[in-house]
Amino acid sequence: MKKNKKIIAPSILSADFFNLQQQIRYIEIGGADWIHCDIMDGQFVPNLTFGSMVIKSLKKNSNLPLDVHLMIEKPENLVDDFISAGADFITVHQEAVVHLHRLIQYIKSKNVFAGVSINPSTPLCSLENILEYVDMILIMSVNPGFGGQEFISSSIQKIANLSEIREKKGLDFYIQVDGGISKNNIKSISEAGCNVFVAGSSIFHSDNISASTAELKNIVN
Ligand code: DX5
Ligand code: ZN
Numbered sequence: 001m002k003k004n005k006k007i008i009a010p011s012i013l014s015a016d017f018f019n020l021q022q023q024i025r026y027i028e029i030g031g032a033d034w035i036h037c038d039i040m041d042g043q044f045v046p047n048l049t050f051g052s053m054v055i056k057s058l059k060k061n062s063n064l065p066l067d068v069h070l071m072i073e074k075p076e077n078l079v080d081d082f083i084s085a086g087a088d089f090i091t092v093h094q095e096a097v098v099h100l101h102r103l104i105q106y107i108k109s110k111n112v113f114a115g116v117s118i119n120p121s122t123p124l125c126s127l128e129n130i131l132e133y134v135d136m137i138l139i140m141s142v143n144p145g146f147g148g149q150e151f152i153s154s155s156i157q158k159i160a161n162l163s164e165i166r167e168k169k170g171l172d173f174y175i176q177v178d179g180g181i182s183k184n185n186i187k188s189i190s191e192a193g194c195n196v197f198v199a200g201s202s203i204f205h206s207d208n209i210s211a212s213t214a215e216l217k218n219i220v221n
Pocket of ligand 2: 011036037038069178198
């Protein structure tokens, strides 16, 4: 499968959890491609969110692929829970895993797409020996932990460099970008080579969740 489609993945971190079902319907109407789920443990990042139970409920109630972003220490201890809950994609942080190659191979052996994420301060060269094994690289364009932060502009060059490496090496993985994406910057992020756009507050804190989803999608397609 060529992983170069432009994909909108709203992050439910900024959704209204009291009305989660309705919020998911709104993004579905707007044409969302995946649901991005931010899992935080209060250790790897200074915030705590939800666990595999929420993934399980989402799986029962939506047909959209579930894109699970693990911002946790020792993700190898919890991946099985997320796999059995129905995650379609599992992304772990390069900074949080010692035996990254082993974990990526394990996730893929369970027929789940495997991704690796890097923080804004982590260089692309740290991914050199894992690129050929992954389904997705997630470039964090904010320091992970919270929604609503400003896009770090140097991420554009990082995305462009990764896109060039992907091209040169003839590899096939999604380039995902997460943090501070809105209608004002999504075009330049797309032009740099991003294919999977995670957006939280610019979708869920807008007046019309469906229209904001559709708007982002229209800009990149
Ligand atoms: C940040 C999370 C993001 C977050 C993005 O740690 O990984 O997915 O929800 O939110 P916005 O789009 O508001 O920056
Ligand atoms: Zn995320």
